[in-house]
Amino acid sequence: MKDLLVRAYRTIESVRGPLVLVRGIREASLGEMVTLELENGQKRAGQVIELHGTYATIQVFGSTEKISPASTVVHFREEEASINLSPLILGRAFSGGGEPMDGGGPIAPVVKRGISGAAINPIRRDVPRDFIQTGISSIDGMNTLVRGQKLPIFSGAGLPANEIASHIISHAKVLREDDAFAIVFAGMGITSVEAEFFNKTFEMSGAIGHSVVFMNLADDPVVERLLTPRFALTVAEYLAFDLGMHVLAVLSDMTHYCNALREVSSSREEIPGRRGYPGYMYTDFASLYERAGRIKGLKGSVTQMPILTMPDDDITHPIADLTGYITEGQIVLDRALHRKGIFPPINVLPSLSRLMGLGIGEGKTREDHRQWSDQLYMCYARGMEQRRVAAIIGEESLGDTERSYLRFSDEFEKTFINQRNETRPMEETLRAGWELLSSMPEQELIRISREMISKYLPRGKEGK
Amino acid sequence: MTNTPRISGISGPTITAELMRGCFMHEVVRVGWEKLLGEIIRIDGDLAVIQVYEETLGLKIGDPVERTGELLSVELGPGLLGGIFDGIQRPLPSLYERWGDYISKGAIVPRLDKIRKWRFTPVAKAGDRVEGGTVLGTVEETPAITHRIMVPPCVSGTIAAINSGEFTIAEPVAELDDGTRITMRQRWNIREPRPTAERLGFNVPMLTGQRILDTLFPVAEGGSAIIPGGFGTGKTVLEQTIAKFAAASVIIYIGCGERGNEMSDVLHQFPLLSDPYTGRPLMERTILIANTSNMPVAAREASIYTGMAMAEYYRDMGLRVALMADSTSRWAEALREISSRLEEMPGEEGYPTYLASRLAAFYERAGRFRCLGRKEEVGAITVIGAISPPGGDFSEPVTQASMRTASTFWALDYDLAYQRHFPAINWRTSYSLVAPNLSRWFAENAATDWGAMVEEANAILQREEELADIAKVVGIDAMGEKERVEMELARLIREGYLRQSSTHPTDAFCSQVRQTKLLAMFLDYARTVSSAVHKGCPLETVLRAPMVEALLRAREMPEDGLDAELQSLREEVRAYFGKGWA
């Protein structure tokens, strides 16, 4: 046992933004947690993020208000950030800093784990392949979600990303339902109204008993958000790989997380990357998003659904861009669809599920699924193109074929994408798509084989 | 304790060590009690800055630093093929044995199997004069590849003794008269190109089995191609497809800072896939390097060099190697991250000013060469690098710097990807600077008039672009019949020839012979239609032609019976347009 006195210092040299520089440190490790004790006895958590000679740079997770070189004592705790885990964690709610918030007292640990997470050895990853039915046609049909995937929602200010996430939390199911599932939620910088909305979702859907919630609200300390998703994902991994559950982790809102990242970076006077975000944001994102998947020989899975708000609806903004480069696709919300009153306002063209191919087809969804969705994509993309052309030259000047594409895209939005709060089983989604395809001249259906057309194209219209 | 080197600063993946007098640049060191692998990247008096190839969380000031006196190198020898390594050549299966499902830190594991014995068959004999590159003997490394054991570069002499039989890579198989013992293992500094006898020009394509690439934008054997594209445009699928079908003897696939699930997909698929040329499992001639995005940044930086050194080693055996790197942007970002920790003066977008020269030096290691010590033999490395430009904007530094060195440019396009037109290669902006060098090869091997055929296809596509612009202004109905026919012909080429499914059993790989047949079919059709229209055949007749569907599906027809199918299709076309217009 080391002398505890040696591990407490009253040698703060400077305070800048969320950072505190402490001098005269003899033994400290990178990533070590510290407690800053204020004169009035208040405590704040912090973490060592850089060491130089006898200086340690500490990022403070709470506010730095009243931290004073003269009186604040810094205790080095000789441990990394960690969380107590046990099966009893299900149903519990925590602050963004990992403190129990539901009056249920601390978790008696079965295990205690560091929250920074380690990379899964790529040879140990198992290929995701179980289709998750969300009941949303534009996802199930066009951008299928599978267990172990990380599929974010790219939203814009005021667009209903939370409602979609809530729909998924309430209705998602795997077709052969035999396994235990759980939801882990990390709220980052969300408003109390949003938090309330999610809490209600958990209650109404009956998910509350198998959910674990971490909430960092908009008025909670900003830097604490750097910990929130890490607590959540550590819990998700525990539930999935220790307890064998299928976990859906919802992280909302990544944009607020990034602001915390930017705040720390600018206080460190780092050279900013694009739009002021740090150059290592990709690597930082990867350390979160890659904590999804399946592991060979283990039963559970972690499926991630991060939600982010694209500033100015700009999909090239670094937050969306870097996310899209790591996640296995994206669901993109669209303001124009939202204005037309379409729910969910998912623009399927820039949306993508990279793992779709693994979760669909014969024995999973249906044999025609891939060709069917390719064909819908093609028709909708051509229709949108005609919409642009028609805007310039007028609809009358379009040729017959062109006009049928234009009509297709209108109907596609109105009847396929738009589904209000209806939950559509997979067969219903496929049926709706075929119905739309039957309105097209048949020689245009070049992405579908003859065999599938004669099998699935609604009768009576064939050969029209 | 007081005089031994130790950590004096820690900032992310870089640490500073003091009491390092005597160390040298790029020396490999072992950092901390767990002996993490590091490399010296700056020296200041007796301080050294070290980039650490493993997670630095938990390191402390005062922890020991050990010098090794060596450069960061790869171990080369039998046992590489079929292997899967991290960015610093640690076999992932060994890391699994050591730590389980997650990668932890501080394991010194053998990079090549030291216990396995290989049957060495000498081809040189005692008394032979040998130099760097001379083949001493062979090992059947896998059923697909005969591994040639060579004298390492910079070693020469006369063979005093040479053995035959089963050896481990560490046991000498030959001894020179000066006492030098030669084993089946070589070490090589990853950042230094292995020497060759002579660089040769480009005159052979490296076929990929992808129609749009081989026909319109071929890459030369020994050349380099870059694939820039925003997320979701198809870089990874294209890299993997080429890895499966490229006409190369050895494939080195580097997953550099990309997704874990994608690497597991490759690992899952490749052992099941068979080589389109030999029918053998693909893994017998493949090496995978997986340093995913959440694995340490410094090892990501090293990964492309680790792969390149391996590629050069197989090239030295006189083999044709294809090296795929997905994505070079992640490598560049690792470089940027380390540079900013060093507080170097940043260049464009925060990248270090030496970004362009590092990239150029990397691509320069591609090429066709006469082998060191065996001038009569030729080996080649073709590099295919994916680039992930932020926002899909090609004006950014990595794309720009790569464009200056790579001779083939395959631009991926969001619009095409949104329409699920794959491969989403934009035929307007892509180019191949080496196409002229390869024309002779195509004339001799594809079709005598291949150049003219390609030009004809290009002209049709080019014409469509002009017409599409007009159609946007006046509306398609206002276009002349002749123009609408031209647009229809272009559509057929786009849909039926340029598009290619990476998952369809027959379409995924299209041999050169098949490409010639399909292209000839479309051009034949275009000529027949054009001349019919010229003679008064109405637009409706063209648009309603019943064989269009068969034309569009020809790319999916099985190879068996393709010729007969194409022939009967041709007759149908002639009969249909023959009614007075042909």
Ligand SMILES: Nc1ncnc2c1ncn2[C@@H]1O[C@H](COP(=O)(O)OP(=O)(O)O)[C@@H](O)[C@H]1O
């Ligand atoms: N040649 C192809 N054939 C069919 N689908 C493709 C092809 N290329 C890309 N795709 C589709 O596009 C998705 C994204 O491709 P990917 O290579 O992962 O993009 P990137 O690496 O550029 O982000 C894939 O998941 C697949 O659905």
Ligand SMILES: [Mg+2]
């Ligand atoms: Mg990719």
